[in-house]
Amino acid sequence: MLLSQQKTYDVCIVGSGAGGGMAASVLTRAGADVIVLEAGVPWDNTKDSAMLTWPYDTERRGASTRERPFGEFDACIGGWDIAGEPYTRAPGTRFDWWRARMVGGRTNHWGRISLRFGPRDFRHKSVDGLGDDWPISYDDVKPYYDRVDRLVGIFGSKEGLPNEPDGIFLPPPRPRCYELLVKQACDRLAMTCIPSRLSILTRPLNGRPACHYCGQCNRGCRSNSNFTSTNVLLAPALATGKLTLVTNAMAREVTLDKSGRVTGVAYVDKTDGSDRHARARVVVLAASACESARLLLNSKSSLFPNGLANSTGVAGKYLTDTTGTDMAGFIPRLADGVPHNEDGVGGMHLYMPWWLDNAKLDFPRGYHVEVWGGRDQPSAGFMGGIEDYPGGGGYGKDLKDMYRRYYGAVVGFSGRGEQIPSDDCYCEIDADTVDRWGIPVLRFHWKWSDHEVRQVKHMHETFQAVIHAMGGTPLWAMPGADEQYGIAAGGRIIHELGGTRMGDDPKTSVLNRWCQAHDVRNLFVTDGGPFVSQADKNPTWTILALAWRTSDYIASEMRKGRL
């Protein structure tokens, strides 16, 4: 039996991560009565985080578990493999789908690398003829990036680079020792290397204290000095009294009346398995890019037999992820280092934005390089592979001496690049498989093109050049063409975008420029689904800015009585 709530909310939002949290924040401030349905459990970083737990406080020493693939202290409950929530892949293809199942979604762990897309990223087809242009430009989003900077807080430096827009920055932390060596090497190689841009407070902001540099952001910040949807967006929204947050609520389907207006969301109460319904005048999907596409595809009716807002069959199409590969190097100059505290923010203090001209290269789009290393707090798996270091390995005292010698002497690099959307990468409903609640699951199709594979080869060549310029040696060989140069499988970088892309032409897009469904006036999407393309930047700052822009539009349309 479907249990329907008596109340009709102004807005029902599905998902409480980056996109859902921002929509809840803006809409409650605008006076709307909002319900958020969140499939995951309650979790509050200011109370539940293991920020100050020592690895030796538990028998596992921080090793990973099924629901915490990044380690048992990690803030984010979820992973690529969730019990009772399968997905499938077309034969011969691989896409790994990472999902969070908690209030705040993936913002509980994310790396907080907070980069604006640049002007060229919104119109790349006009530059090189590939992919598609967005229906909006950087100038449309800029005011919202500015608002996100002011509300959430971000550190960085003004650089004036052409496609890496500066924001409203708090001061960046100083580079650590190994980062200074990376910077020297980059200067020699004429690579741009600048302070990173992370949404971590280096000064108090909006009632939140500054970071105390414990370096444990991925465990959740007890002092609330980094960004989570939970405590930067949802907590103030709850304080307005206008937000109802329902956890353990797994949305199954968006419901529709005969006139083609959505009427709310049917969901499963995971605590007892009952079917429930939340009624609302407007529905906002923010369940993450692929899950929002799944919800549309599963919402079939006589008006939309192929899925809601999918009259032209674009839902689920043009999925992308960031490309990625990694390399680490042993740097002899860092061996036998003087013991000192290299903590800082929980992330890199500098990075390399894309610095070359693709017109002169054999691949069309760029990448940025993230830097890691230093004297992090040791935990399970610490300095695995010590036997591969010069003279490494041994037993007893010799082994301990080796650990001391090489602790902090490895520097690593991760390339994160732009994939171009194609017909080869999409998701659809797998008619033969359902999850534990009987909801049909997604089947993924994925194929990297030569553009991405050649880009990843170039990443490896760059990593080697920097490691050699630092006087070091790569710790492993560059993967060959037979392994597609080590490109991570689709979904592994956890930046999936698209599936409900925006556009001016309803035949080739699901949403219009306000992230409103072309087919259904009172249906919106505010997660990564509306993205027309990736960029050589991480996506979440743009998810937040677009979610704010869409929510402003919803509030304004509601005021005018048009929704």
Ligand SMILES: Cc1cc2nc3c(=O)[nH]c(=O)nc-3n(C[C@H](O)[C@H](O)[C@H](O)COP(=O)(O)OP(=O)(O)OC[C@H]3O[C@@H](n4cnc5c(N)ncnc54)[C@H](O)[C@@H]3O)c2cc1C
């Ligand atoms: C380890 C890691 C590192 C990352 N680092 C970065 C980074 O440095 N920079 C960056 O820009 N991005 C990063 N990301 C990506 C970033 O976290 C995501 O882009 C962002 O959180 C996406 O926001 P979202 O609102 O679309 O989805 P999410 O944050 O995933 O939120 C979706 C929410 O919807 C809920 N939900 C899903 N299905 C349903 C349903 N059917 N019914 C009800 N609720 C549902 C989920 O439980 C979840 O809480 C990282 C991600 C991870 C995991």
Ligand code: SF4
């Ligand atoms: S490094 Fe700073 S922001 Fe991160 S958990 Fe520690 S105090 Fe919080």
